[in-house]
Amino acid sequence: MANVRCLYKLIRLQKLLLPLNATSSRLAPLQPRPLTFLIARSYGKDEKTANLDDFRAREEQRERERDAADQAAEKASQKEAGGGGGLGATGSESRGPEDNAKQAKVDAIRAKILDAALQHVPQQGWTRQAIILGAEESGYPSVVHGMFPEGGFALVSHFNGKCNAQLVESLQQKTDGGKQEVEDPLDFLVQAVRQRLEMVTPYKTHWPQAMALLAQPQHAPTALAQVLTLVDDICYYSGDRSVDFGWYTRRVGLATIMKMTELYFLQDKSPGHAQTWEFLKTRMDEAVQLQMMLSQTEGMTHTFQRSFNSAFITARNILGLGYNRN
Amino acid sequence: MQSTRSTRLLSLARRFVHTRTAAQSTRNSKGMGSGAEFTSGKEQTTHFGFQTVRESEKEQKVHEVFEQVANSYDVMNDAMSLGIHRLWKDVFVERLGPTHGMRLLDMAGGTGDITFRYLRYLNNQPNPQQRPSHVTVSDINQHMLNVGEERAKRLGLTTDQLSNCTVAWQCADAEKLPFPDASFTAYTIAFGIRNCTHVDKVLSEAYRVLQPGGRFMCLEFSHLTNETMQWLYDQYSFQVIPPMGQLLAGQWQAYQYLVESIRRFPKQEQFKQMIEQAGFDQVSYENLTFGVVSIHSGFKL
Numbered sequence: 001m002a003n004v005r006c007l008y009k010l011i012r013l014q015k016l017l018l019p020l021n022a023t024s025s026r027l028a029p030l031q032p033r034p035l036t037f038l039i040a041r042s043y044g045k046d047e048k049t050a051n052l053d054d055f056r057a058r059e060e061q062r063e064r065e066r067d068a069a070d071q072a073a074e075k076a077s078q079k080e081a082g083g084g085g086g087l088g089a090t091g092s093e094s095r096g097p098e099d100n101a102k103q104a105k106v107d108a109i110r111a112k113i114l115d116a117a118l119q120h121v122p123q124q125g126w127t128r129q130a131i132i133l134g135a136e137e138s139g140y141p142s143v144v145h146g147m148f149p150e151g152g153f154a155l156v157s158h159f160n161g162k163c164n165a166q167l168v169e170s171l172q173q174k175t176d177g178g179k180q181e182v183e184d185p186l187d188f189l190v191q192a193v194r195q196r197l198e199m200v201t202p203y204k205t206h207w208p209q210a211m212a213l214l215a216q217p218q219h220a221p222t223a224l225a226q227v228l229t230l231v232d233d234i235c236y237y238s239g240d241r242s243v244d245f246g247w248y249t250r251r252v253g254l255a256t257i258m259k260m261t262e263l264y265f266l267q268d269k270s271p272g273h274a275q276t277w278e279f280l281k282t283r284m285d286e287a288v289q290l291q292m293m294l295s296q297t298e299g300m301t302h303t304f305q306r307s308f309n310s311a312f313i314t315a316r317n318i319l320g321l322g323y324n325r326n
Numbered sequence: 327m328q329s330t331r332s333t334r335l336l337s338l339a340r341r342f343v344h345t346r347t348a349a350q351s352t353r354n355s356k357g358m359g360s361g362a363e364f365t366s367g368k369e370q371t372t373h374f375g376f377q378t379v380r381e382s383e384k385e386q387k388v389h390e391v392f393e394q395v396a397n398s399y400d401v402m403n404d405a406m407s408l409g410i411h412r413l414w415k416d417v418f419v420e421r422l423g424p425t426h427g428m429r430l431l432d433m434a435g436g437t438g439d440i441t442f443r444y445l446r447y448l449n450n451q452p453n454p455q456q457r458p459s460h461v462t463v464s465d466i467n468q469h470m471l472n473v474g475e476e477r478a479k480r481l482g483l484t485t486d487q488l489s490n491c492t493v494a495w496q497c498a499d500a501e502k503l504p505f506p507d508a509s510f511t512a513y514t515i516a517f518g519i520r521n522c523t524h525v526d527k528v529l530s531e532a533y534r535v536l537q538p539g540g541r542f543m544c545l546e547f548s549h550l551t552n553e554t555m556q557w558l559y560d561q562y563s564f565q566v567i568p569p570m571g572q573l574l575a576g577q578w579q580a581y582q583y584l585v586e587s588i589r590r591f592p593k594q595e596q597f598k599q600m601i602e603q604a605g606f607d608q609v610s611y612e613n614l615t616f617g618v619v620s621i622h623s624g625f626k627l
Contacts, residue, residue, distance in 0.1 A: 106607050109627055132425055140539035141511040142425040147608055147625060149421075 056243055110147060113138050114158040118203075125206045126152035126213060153219045156210045157226060163199040164230045170195065171237040178237055185238045190284055192234045193258055194277055197265055201273075208266060231255045249291075257283045372523055375586030381523050385499075388521045389467060391580045392436075396469040398575040399437055405574055406567055406581075414619050418516060418545045419443040421612070421621055426490065427457040431510040431535060433500050433528075434518020435463035436470035438477055440545075445483045445491060453490055462494040462510070464503075465518075471495050501527040508537045516545040520591040529604035536626045542606055547588040548597075548613070548620035555616055563588070594620050 117134025124130040128151040132142045148154035171192060175182060182188045200207055214223040231251045240250060261280045268276045369380050374387055395402065403411045419440060424430070424447045432441045441463050448459055465471050475495055478484050485492045498504050500515070500522050513532045522528045532542050550556040563585040571581030592600065594611050597620075601609045606624030613620050 102607060106627060128423070135539075141428070141537055143422075143428055143512050143541045144539050144625065145425070146421070146423055146541055146623065 111158070113140065113144065114155055117155055118159060121155070121203055121206060126155050126210050128152065131155060150219065153213045156213050157222050160226050163196060164226065166199065167192065167196050168233050171233065175237050182239045186284055186288065188238045189234060189254065190281055192238070193261060193280055197262060197276070227255055231258070253287050257287060373590045375583040375590070384523045391583055392467045393469050394577050395575060395580050396467065396473050399470070399473070402571060402575055405570055410615065414545065414614055415439050415443055415516065417614060418543070418621055419447055421623065422512060422514065422541070422543055424448050426451060426453045426459055428459050428512055429510045430461040430512045430514065431505070432461055432463045433513060433515040434465055436465045436467065436474055438463055438474035440514055440516050441493065442478070442481060442483055445488065448491060456490055459491045461491070462496055464496045464498045466497065466499050468497045471497055501531060503531045503535055505535045507534055510535050511537050511540045512543070513540065514543045517547065519544055519546055520587050526600060526604065529601060533605045533626055538626055540626045542601065542624045542626070544622040545619060546591065548591070548617055549593045550617040551613065552616060559618065597622060
């Protein structure tokens with residue numbers, strides 16, 4: 001009896017870990033797929049899983065419709081703005097094409113200065129001084145460091161953003177925009193994390209300073225947002241299309257593993273950081289084992305609780321503290 | 327009998343004409359003008375505190391105010407703001423973040439508070455490449471500049487006594503600067519812009535003399551974010567400051583003008599838009615002490 005239940009749970013676990021050939025709202029504008037695929041790929045004869053597939057299909061259909069409606073509305077409003085923008089933007093609420101162009105210009109200058117500043121990081125660290133040197137190289141007076149009031153953190157978050165974008169591009173190429181199925185998702189995750197960490201290698205000497213800046217509470221919102229988007233992207237391209245609580249646990253788990261590996265990476269002196277990649281692989285395997293163990297013991301949690309309670313009551317009786325409270 | 331009546335009528339008529347012309351002139355000088363309006367004359371009017379004066383008069387009146395207060399300016403600043411103005415100016419220079427090689431124009435610099443902080447900040451920074459910096463202190467009132475120069479000598483912050491930094495003292499009108507285009511990398515104006523007749527001209531002149539990438543920074547009294555605190559601040563401003571001015575400096579009217587001119591200055595958001603209209607990018611402002619003063623900053627990109 002217990003064996004059958006264990007098998008049951010293994011099947012459900014497989015469904016969580018392995019990718020399904022489902023489309024998602026992100027790909028809707030690219031290539032909508034027929035829904036028959038979903039039904040053909042259902043694993044168990046479980047009623048629950050069949051319902052889950054239907055539910056997922058319905059939700060994705062709704063999201064696609066919503067996206068199409070949003071795009072149509074945007075096009076309509078753009079046409080209006082294009083006609084009215086010629087009269088000149090007056091209100092501060094209406095972000096006309098002028099404001100967007102100005103903002104784009106400022107953003108381009110900021111990116112240019114920070115990119116030039118990255119070259120000075122190995123000598124100066126993630127500091128305002130690096131930004132000043134970068135600014136002067138780009139042809140701006142040193143006073144423009146005032147555009148980055150957060151100082152070194154602006155540089156760190158720019159670098160992180162750049163690396164994340166680079167990684168996402170590479171993952172997109174590998175999986176053909178998320179459409180191609182990934183054979184070994186675990187290995188895919190390991191490779192993605194490894195690729196991301198290898199981008200940090202040129203700045204390894206000052207990376208502890210960067211991690212300290214990321215940990216500061218005033219920068220927590222930006223830092224957290226970047227990590228979570230990165231982890232979400234990696235999980236998505238590895239084929240995760242789950243809609244249950246496992247969505248959260250997987251991403252948080254991956255973020256934890258990434259942080260641990262990053263810390264190990266800082267003090268790793270082996271050639272090509274081979275030990276770090278071993279560490280990463282071990283952590284990933286442990287995480288999978290932990291998840292399997294947790295799902296297996298799901299039914300036994302009650303038994304554990306009751307036996308713990310009885311042990312506690314026995315101990316209390318032995319000590320003479322137990323008495324009838326009724 | 328007839329002659330007395332006619333003379334009485336004549337004198338009445340004369341008095342009537344006099345009062346009419348007098349009333350017209352008072353209506354011109356004390357009115358509810360908000361900004362510039364057209365009068366029967368050719369010139370526009372502007373605000374001088376809560377009065378309305380002709381634009382040509384305002385400059386003269388402001389000049390008189392500062393001529394009278396120059397000697398006790400620093401003492402009165404300390405008394406009015408309970409010394410907090412030193413913190414505001416410290417934060418202001420910290421936000422600017424002076425670096426070696428900077429060329430600063432300290433407009434309405436007068437007695438030199440911002441300049442001395444700038445020079446001290448640079449002194450505390452290492453200068454391995456020995457890059458020269460420069461600061462020009464400028465004010466429309468020569469008397470204020472004289473006070474500043476004396477202070478500089480006393481503090482040891484003149485060109486001769488500093489290494490790698492030159493200090494120049496120049497009397498100039500913020501609306502018509504005598505400097506060539508793109509000759510400074512930073513422009514600061516602390517507690518001076520509300521005294522200018524045409525703020526937009528000041529902003530466009532600032533844009534002109536700044537190099538591409540240069541920074542405009544303005545420290546100015548502004549409007550509080552909280553209604554109750556604004557009321558408290560008003561009570562303090564109007565009931566305490568002019569009498570204090572009379573006691574410490576012998577000047578009631580000058581300090582009456584001061585607190586009134588603070589109220590007439592545009593609010594933070596409006597001033598930010600004015601700076602953007604002058605051509606500056608990434609304009610932002612930071613309130614200090616709940617909005618009693620505000621630091622506006624913009625870049626010429």
